Amino acid sequence: MRLSAPALALVLAAARASGGTPVLVVRTPDDGIQPQAAVDARGALHVIYLKGDPAAADVFYVRREPGSERWTAPLRANSRPGSAIATGTVRGPHVALGKGDRVHVAWMGSQSAEPRGPGGATPMLYARLDDAGARFEPERNVMQFAVGLDGGASVAADRSGSVYVVWHAGAGARGEAARRVWVARSDDEGKSFAREVSVGGEATGVCGCCGMRAFADPAGRLFLLYRAATEEVHRDMILMSGGSGAGAFRTTRVAEWNLRACPMSTAWLSRSSAGVVLGWETAGQVFYSVLEPASGALSAPTSAPGEGGKRRHPAVAANARGETLLVWSEGTGWNRGGSLAWQLFDRERRPAGEKGEAPALPVWDLAAAAALPDGRFVIVY
Numbered sequence: 001m002r003l004s005a006p007a008l009a010l011v012l013a014a015a016r017a018s019g020g021t022p023v024l025v026v027r028t029p030d031d032g033i034q035p036q037a038a039v040d041a042r043g044a045l046h047v048i049y050l051k052g053d054p055a056a057a058d059v060f061y062v063r064r065e066p067g068s069e070r071w072t073a074p075l076r077a078n079s080r081p082g083s084a085i086a087t088g089t090v091r092g093p094h095v096a097l098g099k100g101d102r103v104h105v106a107w108m109g110s111q112s113a114e115p116r117g118p119g120g121a122t123p124m125l126y127a128r129l130d131d132a133g134a135r136f137e138p139e140r141n142v143m144q145f146a147v148g149l150d151g152g153a154s155v156a157a158d159r160s161g162s163v164y165v166v167w168h169a170g171a172g173a174r175g176e177a178a179r180r181v182w183v184a185r186s187d188d189e190g191k192s193f194a195r196e197v198s199v200g201g202e203a204t205g206v207c208g209c210c211g212m213r214a215f216a217d218p219a220g221r222l223f224l225l226y227r228a229a230t231e232e233v234h235r236d237m238i239l240m241s242g243g244s245g246a247g248a249f250r251t252t253r254v255a256e257w258n259l260r261a262c263p264m265s266t267a268w269l270s271r272s273s274a275g276v277v278l279g280w281e282t283a284g285q286v287f288y289s290v291l292e293p294a295s296g297a298l299s300a301p302t303s304a305p306g307e308g309g310k311r312r313h314p315a316v317a318a319n320a321r322g323e324t325l326l327v328w329s330e331g332t333g334w335n336r337g338g339s340l341a342w343q344l345f346d347r348e349r350r351p352a353g354e355k356g357e358a359p360a361l362p363v364w365d366l367a368a369a370a371a372l373p374d375g376r377f378v379i380v381y
Contacts, residue, residue, distance in 0.1 A: 021323055023344060024378045025358060029062050029071050034092040035380040037368035040101040042066055045370065047380055048077065048095045048105055054364055056082030056110045059093045061103060061129075061136070077105045077127045079138040083113035084125075086364045089313065089332070090152045090211035090264050098157030099189055103129040105136070106155035106165045115140070121147035124167050126155070128190040142184040142193045147172065152211035152266070158220045163190045166214040166224060168206040176229035176262075177205035181212070181240070183222075199249055200240050204228035207235055209262040215269035215276060221293055223276055225254070225267040235259045237267070237280045241293060250296055254289065257282045264334075265312065266366065272318035279314035279326065286314040286328040302349045304328060304341070311341075313366040317377055322347030325377040327369045329361055337363045340381050 028035045032049030039045055043066035050057040059077040064070065077093070078084060084107050085091040093107035109116075109123035117123040123141035130137050143149075146169045153167035163186040170179045180201035184193045205228055206212075212226035224240040237254040257263075268279030268288075276291045278298075285308025287301040304311060304326055315327040324345045331338030340358040343351055358381070361367075367381035 021319070021321075021344065022376050023325060023342065023356060024376060026378060026380050028380055030060065030074060032060060033362055033365040034086055034089065035368045036093065036095045037370045037378070037380050038095055038097045039370045039372060040097055041373075043373045045372075045378060046095065046097060046103060047368070048093055050084055050086045050092055053082060054086040056112050057084045057086045058082065059084050059105060059107060061105070075136060077136045077139070078125070079136070080112070080114050083110050083139065084108075085110045088209065088264055089364050089366055090209060090266055092152065094154045094214070096155045096157040096163070096216070098163055099159055099161040102189060104155050104157050104163050104190055106153055108149050108153050108167070109141070117141055117143045117147050118145055119147065122149040124149060124153055124165060124184070126165050126190065126193070142196070143167070144195045146182040146196050146198075148179070150208045154212055154214035156214035156216040156222060158216040159218060160220055161189045162187055162216070162220065164214055164216065164222055165193065166212065168201065168212060168226060176208045176232050179206035179208060179229065181206060181224060181226060200224070200238075200251060201226070204230050204236070204238055205232070207262055207265075209264050211266040213267040213269045215271075217271060217276060217293060219293070223269050223291070225269050225278055225280065227263075227265055227267070233258055233260045235263060237282070239278060239291065239298070241291065241296065252296065252298055254278060254298065255280060255282045255287065255301065266314075268314050268316050270317055272324070273320050273322055277316045277318045277324060279316035281312055281314060284309040284311055286311045286326065288314065288316045288324060288326050290318075299349070302326075302345060304343055305351050305355060310338075315367050315369040317369040317371040319371040319375045319377065321375055323352065323375070324349070325369055325371070325379075327367050327379055329366055332361060335363055337361050337365065340367055340379070342369075342379060344377070
């Protein structure tokens with residue numbers, strides 16, 4: 001059962017690293033699902049989540065200041081009610097913090113979302129907090145021609161004011177093998193966006209109903225993680241890492257998986273003291289690796305301990321001490337909830353402490369993970 005609003009205080013998880021690093025587990029406010037989290041330089045925790053009809057949900061935003069156990073009053077990010085999708089767990093909103101810690105949110109629109117995409121197509125929606133941080137500006141469709149949204153999309157932002165809304169689509173072509181990754185870029189903190197450009201996927205295709213993830217590091221480099229659909233059977237994980245901006249990407253095949261079906265998977269990217277940490281699923285097991293951006297070196301995959309089989313939707317966070325928290329769902333599926341699990345790893349990527357578990361993960365839900373400036377970890381689910 002979900003915790004009530006008065007019971008939203010942090011719960012100190014039983015799982016601790018040998019060095020005593022705590023993992024704090026927080027229920028998503030207001031019975032929300034599919035939380036996404038980001039931590040700013042002050043240590044404030046920013047969270048978005050979905051609530052309402054899974055086919056026509058609303059996106060809400062809350063914040064918790066450092067040292068507080070209270071969330072701010074929820075702000076709805078979508079001005080038109082019911083414009084987001086929770087169904088499938090791969091189509092929900094993503095969040096990024098940009099210049100001045102402005103909050104940027106992007107999501108795949110529902111059937112009732114407005115404005116529509118070209119020719120009435122499913123829109124790629126974006127909204128940002130206003131200059132005062134008091135409300136969200138009305139959402140906008142940033143898709144100018146690359147229609148064909150199915151799986152999820154993502155957003156990334158850097159400290160210089162660049163914002164990237166990312167999605168995959170066929171742009172009129174048929175079949176997953178013809179899908180590409182598209183990026184719409186803003187250089188003015190989301191006030192305006194250039195026409196989207198194709199940055200990859202021509203050689204690999206993109207798994208149509210799988211989510212993807214975008215991340216921009218402090219140096220302004222853009223990273224994209226998606227699942228391929230080469231010949232509609234090679235469902236490999238592909239990492240694209242670029243310099244400043246969306247050009248000149250380096251492509252790395254992270255993991256291979258042959259499957260003649262869409263696994264409806266999600267992916268994760270976040271900052272690590274060593275570079276960028278990746279999270280993904282292959283054949284019912286979840287993994288993470290660390291990328292050193294300058295050299296492009298990718299560490300060997302580290303898996304969750306024990307047998308896989310029904311592990312999905314990884315989230316990964318890394319602290320300044322080199323510890324990594326891997327979080328995942330267990331037993332979830334189409335229209336079926338499950339449970340939550342996590343494992344802390346030391347800087348040598350060895351399990352530290354026992355595996356953590358929490359019950360009652362609702363239908364269409366997943367978890368978010370983040371590292372706080374003091375080295376603690378937080379899970380929101």
